[in-house]
Each structure stands twice: as structure tokens, then as C-alpha cells.
């Protein structure tokens with residue numbers, strides 16, 4: 001707990017050089033633990049509280065989480081060097097970069113998806129020829145802006161977020177990037193917004209959805225989105241690897257169990273095709289196959 005608290009007080013390194021310096025310590029961590037870390041503050045708290053109940057494995061995971069939190073990496077299993085290389089090979093819109101830089105100074109900045117993830121989301125929406133999209137969990141708008149930029153002028157993204165202050169930042173950047181007319185911001189609990197869309201007859205009318213909000217509600221978001229997305233459309237779920245904790249049998253806190261169970265449900269769900277992709281903290285791409 002103490003070691004963890006001290007890590008929280010140490011922000012991730014601001015420069016690539018610093019990241020590489022911290023990486024030297026990380027490279028000495030056994031490979032089995034290399035996936036087990038969190039760069040997101042609320043996840044660090046989560047890791048901390050669960051480590052005591054998880055026994056030795058949980059404690060080791062916490063130590064690794066400390067190292068990775070210092071590194072500021074948002075890619076499971078990547079060395080700092082590889083992460084820098086990945087970042088250097090992303091085509092990032094200048095306004096996305098500005099948003100990332102403004103958010104970096106904010107509390108909770110690690111909640112943002114990585115530029116590599118945002119690029120993949122945008123490409124998936126483009127390949128689908130998506131017109132109508134939904135995002136659950138907007139924060140300051142990085143992933144939603146990436147998708148909105150990929151949409152045609154007639155496209156629309158319903159952006160669900162409960163935090164009004166984060167939404168003010170997101171809206172500023174939608175304006176700055178010239179996509180505000182494509183984003184329908186819903187400041188409310190996401191479940192309420194999704195139910196209301198269904199009640200208004202919008203089932204089977206969306207092409208693409210991205211889920212990146214409270215993990216305990218993933219199953220409910222998924223079931224509601226399965227109704228809203230058309231056959232052939234995609235639902236992409238973030239954090240499915242939970243910094244490697246899903247694969248560690250010694251970690252059995254409620255959030256980890258809930259994500260593990262959710263992954264199992266997706267694996268067995270014949271209504272969708274799935275592909276679990278180890279990008280960022282892991283994303284599962286689900287394609288709806290049948291009418292629901």
C-alpha cells in the first residue's frame with residue numbers, strides 16, 4: 001500500500017527519455033508480470049485495494065503497476081522503446097494532439113485511449129462506412145474526436161458522458177476541429193441515454209459503438225448496444241485485458257472478475273463475431289451477426 005501510494009505521488013515521466021530511463025527497471029521484471037500494470041490513477045487505487053486480498057501475486061502486480069505508472073505507457077506488454085516507436089508511427093490530427101497535450105496536465109489523463117487505439121477506432125469506422133456511431137465514456141473527448149473526424153459530413157456520433165466538466169473540454173475540441181455538428185453530446189448516465197435511444201425507435205440504426213466507461217456496467221452497455229447496432233455493425237470494448245490482471249488467477253477482485261466474466265460471455269456469444277486485440281489495454285471488436 002505504501003509503495004503504491006508513493007507511486008501515485010510520482011507522475012509518469014513527461015519525456016520519452018524519462019520513459020526510457022524508467023524502462024530499464026521494467027525490463028528486469030519477469031515476463032509473466034510484464035502485462036500487469038496500470039497507468040490510470042483510478043486503476044492504481046483499484047490495484048492497491050485488491051492486492052491485499054490477492055496474496056503474493058497481487059502484491060507483485062502492484063509493484064509492477066508502480067513501475068508502469070511511472071513509465072506512462074498505455075500499451076500492454078510494450079517496452080518503453082516499442083511504445084515510443086508505436087507513437088512515432090501514428091498519424092495524429094493536430095487537434096487531437098492539442099487535446100492530448102491539454103489533457104496530460106489533468107487529473108485522470110491516463111484514462112484517455114492511446115493514439116494507436118484512437119487511430120484503429122477511426123479506421124474501423126471508416127472501413128464500415130459508418131454514418132451513425134455511439135461512444136460510452138467520453139472523458140475529454142480524445143477517442144470520440146478521432147471517430148468524429150473519420151465520419152462523413154452527414155455522420156453523427158452520440159457521445160455519452162456523465163461528467164459535465166470533461167464534456168466542456170471535449171466540446172471545445174470538437175469545435176476547434178470543425179466536427180461539432182457531427183457530435184450529439186449526451187450529458188447523462190450512459191444507460192439512461194442508450195435506453196432512451198431504443199425507446200425513440202433507434203434500434204438497429206447504428207453502425208459503430210465504442211465502450212470505455214465503468215467496467216461493472218459493461219454487460220448492460222453491451223446488451224443495449226446490441227439492440228442499437230445494425231447487423232454487420234461493430235461494438236468495440238476497451239480494457240478487456242485489464243492490464244493483464246484478467247490472466248492472473250491470483251487476482252480476484254470484483255472488477256477483474258467482472259471483466260473476466262464479460263470476456264467469457266463474449267467468447268460464448270454466438271450473436272457476434274469477436275476479435276480480442278492487444279492494443280492499449282486490450283480492445284475486443286464485436287461484429288453483430290443476427291437480429292436482436
Ligand SMILES: C[S@@+](CC[C@H](N)C(=O)[O-])C[C@H]1O[C@@H](n2cnc3c(N)ncnc32)[C@H](O)[C@@H]1O
Nearest residue numbers: 111112113137139142143161162189190213214
Ligand atoms: C476511461 S474514460 C473514457 C476515455 C475516453 N474514451 C478517451 O479516450 O478520452 C471513462 C469515462 O466514462 C465516464 N463514465 C463512467 N461511468 C459513466 C456512466 N455511468 N455514464 C456516463 N459516463 C460514465 C467517466 O466520467 C469517464 O470520463
